[in-house]
Amino acid sequence: MRSTLKITLASAIVVAAFAPALASAQAKDGYLTDTAGKEVKALGANVCVRNSQWTPALATIDCDPDLVKKPAPKAAPAPKAAPAPAPKKEAPPAKPKKPAMLNIQEKIELQGMEFDKAEMTASNKEDLDKFLAGLGKATKARGPVAIGAVIVTGHTDRIGSLNYNMKLSERRAITVKDYIVSKGVDQKLIFWEGKGPKQPIPVTKFCDNKMKRKQLIECLAPNRRVTVEIVGRAQNLAKPKAAAKKPASKPAAKK
Template identity: 40%
Template sequence: MIKQAKKQLLMAAAMAALGLSASASFAKDIVVDTKGEVPYVIDARNVVARSGTDLCWRTGYWTPAAATNTMAGNLPVGCECDKDVVPADKCAPAAAPAAGARAAAPAAVAPVGEKVKLAADTLFEFNKAVLLPAGKSKLDDLAAKSKDMKLEVILAVGHTDRIGGDAYNQKLSEKRAAAVKTYLVGKGVEANRVYTEGKGEKQPVTTGKCNNLGKDSGKNKKLVECLQPDRRVEIEVIGTK
């Protein structure tokens, strides 16, 4: 949190130097609840920084789920910054009670988040983005579980190992995430509820475990096998029960 706050203050200061502001030329400030990781750049007043064209400045923490779950008053901050991402029902203000009517206490609905990391060897072979039968079985289970909740968004983030060029691996990670989305949509999940992203080789889970195994090459069987956990798609399901 301290590092995040420092980064945000530095970004806000840099924007001020460029003549940009968090709120000076806009109808109202977007004041963010700073609990957890804030997905937008904020100034010292916790006001979202915006460009001259009224676009909110995102941080590296931004995802559709973060835009939905981070609050600005009684509504998600994404209702102001990313209306095309946050479900419309999340941005509807509560109806005022009729005159003389006693307002009932709203029932607390806790968001339910289930993070599923699919095993790499059940999803993709080396250098491929084709789902294997074992991976399809796990996605079948995931699609079935999503029907038991009010689904908000499914995040599918693709990854690769370090073998190959950065640009190639970025595209491969995107293809893997897209393959998961295509399969889930085929199982009845709404396409606009599935958000895909590729991280390329930037977020390995093997870290230094596979060093000193020889040349980074697809022909190096020991290295390919060691790096298999990095060839994955991480899926996060966000919804309410």
Template identity: 45%
Template sequence: MKKNLIGIAVAGAFAFAASTAAVADEVAYDGSWYALPGVNVMHADSKLETGSSRAGGFLKFGKEISEHWDVQVGLGHNRSYDDFDGAEGKYRQTTFGVDALYFFSREKFRPFLLAGVGAARNDIDYKTTVVSGAGPVGTQIGDKKTSWMANVGLGAQYLFNENFGLQADLRHVWSRAEYMGSDAQFDTHTVGNTYLNLGAIFRFGGAKPAPVVEPTPEPVVAPEPAPEPAPAPAPEPVGPAEPAFEKVTLSSEVLFGFDKDNLKEEGKAALNADVVEKMKAHPEVELVLITGHTDRIGNDAYNQQLSERRANTVKKYLVAQGIEESRLHAVGKGESEPVAECAGVRGKKAIECLQPNRRVVVEIEVQRAGN
């Protein structure tokens, strides 16, 4: 009954989460820590011949490591009672483990796969209630055993805001237990229990927004009287055009998909119009610098690598369009040169505000009529 109630609660909570995720604000990855207390129910291995499980509990602590990975460490406990033919008693399992979670999304609804290792203590406290091959009434047919533990599973998180959310998962846990087998001899056996877990997420320690600094107003200075207009100078003869530098800034949203480094068709068209045609028209240009930039959301090292990959993608495309590779140089600056700070802005608004920082800049020297 308790397992059914918790299962219904988990299904209801995540059905609501899935229905609202499409319209909710995004909660971007920011490297937060979090506490994860919760409850669980256990379906014990059939070899243990236990009855219905009682509600147990767990306490874990987690850390967002990267765009896709979390690590969680913590304790769990559950127990069951039974009164079967010829014996009665209780079974308890306590676990301590470290889990790695792979997330498919960092939006509010976050499905994941998990795997982990650790230690488990299995306490099988069964005694005989009738005379049998195991011995007289009251004979102990189980014992305490501490062993290795391994588990795998799947689940999901849902974040209601930047500080609070829920996590549910279904996992299978293997360990070693000691009990009397059908041959009336004590032995150590591998057992596998299945757990349904539901916990509350309390996030803390993520990247803090920069403090909002109010700009200092400029002093008001009275304008000076306009000088008398000077006579117009004689027009100078038109000479050869001076070389001028032209900088083309292309939005990453135009060139690439979210978190991708392969060019979209829209991005190829923009490069053809803004870069390829000009470079073919000006073969005298000997060096073109292609610089990739990202915003501050996410891991510094990851952002640096993404900016380098995007800059090199643009370079390879220009070479494929007939531009000599010797004229091109690609670099990535990551999040180090923002053009928009967006102090004090978080969530989806921060993603929109920081859009100008996600860009690729192409600097070319062309010979044209000077301004």
């Protein structure tokens, strides 16, 4: 009788302890829960209170962690593929080097003009044509010449007055200048002047004034001339010379 009374009294104490929670508790998924939906735990035991519907299949990780099947470990994430290498920037093509240029200075003398005449002879024209054509053609050493300036100078022999010969030399220079322009050279590039008898060919110093007039005129023919000098630029086409090999050093003399 006393034992029965003790059990009944103990049960009443447990129920009384849970009375505040049980007053609003409800059964859910095998455990008693409070109004907030949290599992009710026994005082001092930290154990969830199971209801009559509880089965191991309803075990939760918070109340019965030993009965809950642990989820399989998540597979390690596949490594991220390495980013594709950035395309290599191609170096811009090297700028072509500017060709080496040469300063060109060419000269021709159109000798043997008729006495007291300003016209060119057929031989003068032929020589000047070859001269101009040669400047426009490339050679092994240079490219075609780009003309920068043309200097035309007229000359006479010493026969006659200085004033007359100065004017005659100028007329000869103008005749040649006009002929060069007719060959396509810009007249703005041409400079002309007359020197008269002031710059004779050295060999004519042996022409004696005591000669007969016809002989003297023929002797002084080289002075009746027009000088054409052309200044310009052309590309250097000559191949660079290979560096000379250094002579092998002599072996040291034996002592």
